[in-house]
Amino acid sequence: MNATMRNEVLGVPVGAPPERWEEGLGGDFLDDVQKSRMRRDYGLVEVAFTKRDGHWESVSASLQIHRLARGLEGMVPAPLERAYGKFQERVGFDPFRTVLQARGGALEEVADASMAGFGHFRETTAHSSVYVVNDPPHGDLRSGALWSIVLSRCSNP
Template identity: 35%
Template sequence: MSALDFYVHVAVCGEVLGVGLGAGPDAWEAALGATCLDVPGGGLLRRDYGLVEINFSPDRPGRQGRMSCFGFGVKIQRLLYDRSPSTVPSPLSREYGEFAPRAPFEELRTAILALGHTVELDKHNTSSDMDCYRVSASAARIHVVADPDPYGAGDPDPDGHQGGDVWSLDVW
């Protein structure tokens, strides 16, 4: 398996190592490990594993103290500048191998299409510097760098993000 296989699975199935929307912090910890940064605030919890970031909110009334995932993201953009081993949780490295600092959108789109899904431009969530794509029958959105020099500085970082790089996969 490869990092591309991981990205395709997230985009099509909306899960990471068997956990996804609705799962509690304990389920995510069982899948990705205990090495993370918890950021509570406003009654919510953001759990940051580097490559994967999960958002939790309190469950319905009557389930005191329980939280569940209402959204998560695979933050591929972090791999370009943070190459420390802890950026990719070790369970993901064991399952999928090495994660390259870039993920070309065309490769991801081709793999998703091969599984019979469609990938459509989400015009409502696209901006001048970032395109957003929706995967059919999935809650996933793929954010792709459209303009690596959005502020017109005229000198985009040649080692930085390039047009066509996947920025993130988000499931909400």
């Protein structure tokens, strides 16, 4: 929830360098570097970086909620589990939205024809994106399941 409303994960904001993400999420990750772009995969969390003036900075972070349905073993970084407890394999959009609204957040639907099979919602304060499974189902995830949350430094309202 906090990530959705603040564009940060465990206090590490989008815009931070790789070292800060490692401090926050730990050292169990895989880096995929392609020229001036890097993707750091922590399992549940993926962070995208770009190299500017010789320094890496994060430009987005995605919570890949759909990956939890594959099983929780090794998927959730230990610091996240310590902070939030045990994760569930599936997260419904309606309960997520209810908790987000109770904490002062708000979601508005975004018309996005390129996202066939998914609903796209934007959190109105932080402008993070929330993707929800519509029809048809995707693997074990049925309509109404949370797919991912994308935090971006450069989000457009």
